[in-house]
Every structure is written in C-alpha cells, then in structure tokens.
Amino acid sequence: MRNPFTAHPRETRAGQGYWAHGWFALRHSLLLIWAGLAGLVHAVFPWWFPFYTANTVIRVFARLRVSGRHDDSISDVLGDEWLASPYADAAE
Numbered sequence: 001m002r003n004p005f006t007a008h009p010r011e012t013r014a015g016q017g018y019w020a021h022g023w024f025a026l027r028h029s030l031l032l033i034w035a036g037l038a039g040l041v042h043a044v045f046p047w048w049f050p051f052y053t054a055n056t057v058i059r060v061f062a063r064l065r066v067s068g069r070h071d072d073s074i075s076d077v078l079g080d081e082w083l084a085s086p087y088a089d090a091a092e
Contacts, residue, residue: 012069028060 009021016024035056038049064070065082074082 013071014068016069028063031056031060 006018009016009018035053038056039053042049042053065074071083
C-alpha cells in the first residue's frame with residue numbers, strides 16, 4: 001500500500017519530501033489567498049494594489065514552471081510551447 005502522505009509529493013519529476021511539499025504548498029496557497037483578497041479590494045478601489053494580484057500569480061506560476069514538477073499539468077492546460085526554454089532561440 002502506498003503511503004498517502006508521501007506518494008503525491010514524490011510522484012512528480014524532481015519529487016519532494018513530505019515537509020518540503022507541505023511548506024511549498026502552504027506558502028504558495030497563502031500567497032494566492034492574500035493576492036485574491038487584494039484583488040477584491042482592487043476591484044472596488046482600483047488605485048490600491050495595482051498589478052499585485054497578477055504579479056503574484058505570475059511569480060507562483062514561474063516557481064511551478066522552474067521546479068519542473070508540474071510539466072505535465074502545464075502541458076495539458078497551456079500546451080507544450082510553455083515547456084520550451086525561453087532561451088532556446090538565443091543559443092543558436
């Protein structure tokens with residue numbers, strides 16, 4: 001029987017241990033919740049938190065992308081072009 005506490009964190013490419021996965025998930029979830037609340041405030045008062053929510057989402061996505069642990073999900077949702085190195089053309 002697979003251990004439910006460690007199976008998922010280890011099943012991705014460059015898998016993590018239980019605590020590393022927990023910290024990564026907790027930290028980014030709290031950042032996104034905070035950004036969502038800031039976005040609600042920004043909806044009513046557009047001069048408060050301009051670009052904060054979008055920048056937070058982009059930073060979290062970039063961390064997921066760089067980690068390589070979610071390449072399959074990124075490919076499924078956004079397509080394989082999101083997995084190509086942004087520097088591939090520059091190397092030629």
